[in-house]
Amino acid sequence: RRCAADGPVVKGNLADCTLCDALVFEAPVPDMASSANCPTQSCFSTITGRFCPLEHITTTDIDNARCSRRCDATGAGLCSGMLEDDPPDSFALCAFRDECERLCAGLEDCVSVDMHKTKPRCFLNGPACRGVEGERHGMYNLLVKEGRRTCWSTEARTFCPENNLDHTDPPMSQNSVEAAAFAALRQHQCTVKCDPKRPVCPPSMQSTGDALNVRVVVNEDCQDRYCTGSSDLEMDNPDDRFAICLPRDQCEALCADLSQCASFDMHLTKPRCYLNLAGTSGDACGGNTRDDNLYELVTKVAPP
Numbered sequence: 001r002r003c004a005a006d007g008p009v010v011k012g013n014l015a016d017c018t019l020c021d022a023l024v025f026e027a028p029v030p031d032m033a034s035s036a037n038c039p040t041q042s043c044f045s046t047i048t049g050r051f052c053p054l055e056h057i058t059t060t061d062i063d064n065a066r067c068s069r070r071c072d073a074t075g076a077g078l079c080s081g082m083l084e085d086d087p088p089d090s091f092a093l094c095a096f097r098d099e100c101e102r103l104c105a106g107l108e109d110c111v112s113v114d115m116h117k118t119k120p121r122c123f124l125n126g127p128a129c130r131g132v133e134g135e136r137h138g139m140y141n142l143l144v145k146e147g148r149r150t151c152w153s154t155e156a157r158t159f160c161p162e163n164n165l166d167h168t169d170p171p172m173s174q175n176s177v178e179a180a181a182f183a184a185l186r187q188h189q190c191t192v193k194c195d196p197k198r199p200v201c202p203p204s205m206q207s208t209g210d211a212l213n214v215r216v217v218v219n220e221d222c223q224d225r226y227c228t229g230s231s232d233l234e235m236d237n238p239d240d241r242f243a244i245c246l247p248r249d250q251c252e253a254l255c256a257d258l259s260q261c262a263s264f265d266m267h268l269t270k271p272r273c274y275l276n277l278a279g280t281s282g283d284a285c286g287g288n289t290r291d292d293n294l295y296e297l298v299t300k301v302a303p304p
Contacts, residue, residue: 039303043151044101044113048247048271050134050142051114056091057124062103067094067121081121096120096156097143097296104145113143118268118294120156141248150256151301159265159295160285164242165275171260181257188250190243190272191235194227229272247271248298255300263299273298 063069068088071079081094093100097115100122104110111130114123117139134142167185174182187193229245244251248266251273255261262278263285276285289297 038149040147040149041151041301041303042105042145043148043301044143044145045148046248046252047133047142047144048249049136049138051137051140052112052125052129052132052134052142055125055128057107057110057126058091059107061107062091062093062124065093065095065099065103066090067092070094078120081116081119091123093122093124094120095122097154098156100124101143111145115141115143117141149303152252153299153301155297155299157291157293157295158289158297159292160263160276160288160297161290162288163277163285165258165261165277166242167275177257178259181254184254185244185275188244188246189241190230190233190245191241194230194245226271229267229270231270242274244273244275245271246273248273251275252298261300263297265295266298268294268296
């Protein structure tokens with residue numbers, strides 16, 4: 001707004017001090033500058049089916065979480081992460097993902113975590129693992145510490161039974177990023193892109209054995225590998241239409257791009273997730289969660 005001391009500036013028939021002079025507004029101001037600052041958080045990204053072997057941190061700061069200290073033998077709860085052949089000097093930690101991430105975040109030398117997919121078991125990795133994507137392993141995920149705008153907290157062995165995001169009914173008002181995310185959700189809907197009754201890879205590439213002690217042979221060249229997430233779905237089950245056949249990192253990316261998405265339920269051994277709306281109380285699930293050993297609840301943590 002620009003007005004003369006004795007009244008409005010008159011240009012043509014326009015004399016209104018409540019309007020902006022666009023040309024003056026866009027003109028540079030001497031000795032003044034501005035910049036955008038988008039703060040990041042220290043959090044962990046997920047590389048599915050990878051680990052960084054034999055570069056583990058052995059500091060005494062994590063002694064209390066070591067399986068050999070926390071457990072007398074393999075058993076229930078956290079001690080289910082201990083293996084019978086773990087040596088006494090093993091630095092395997094019997095902890096769920098949230099504790100493994102917290103321990104790594106508190107150590108400057110820790111750059112990543114080898115996290116077992118189904119057991120409360122992890123290894124903290126030192127600087128030698130920085131910048132590497134790790135080796136293939138069917139039962140581990142590599143959690144890489146980095147600065148990001150959107151982070152994720154993980155609650156083990158639970159899921160949100162309600163408030164699934166219906167990707168077939170996008171909001172009327174959405175930006176280009178959200179429009180692309182909704183299109184991707186429809187594309188990767190398990191019951192749309194996959195036939196649960198059709199083998200998606202040769203049998204040798206399928207999961208075999210008990211659900212929590214499964215041996216997975218990973219073949220990253222198999223084009224339909226994410227359709228393994230549809231193997232136990234039913235085409236006519238209305239709840240199964242919310243299933244998205246993608247690994248965790250891609251589920252994170254989709255949820256991050258959708259303002260409606262507050263969390264997602266991630267299957268531990270299959271590339272399958274369910275995106276969730278915020279609960280009526282504003283939290284990720286409205287305080288209504290359900291125990292399930294094969295799922296984890298992944299909640300969006302907005303930047304400060």
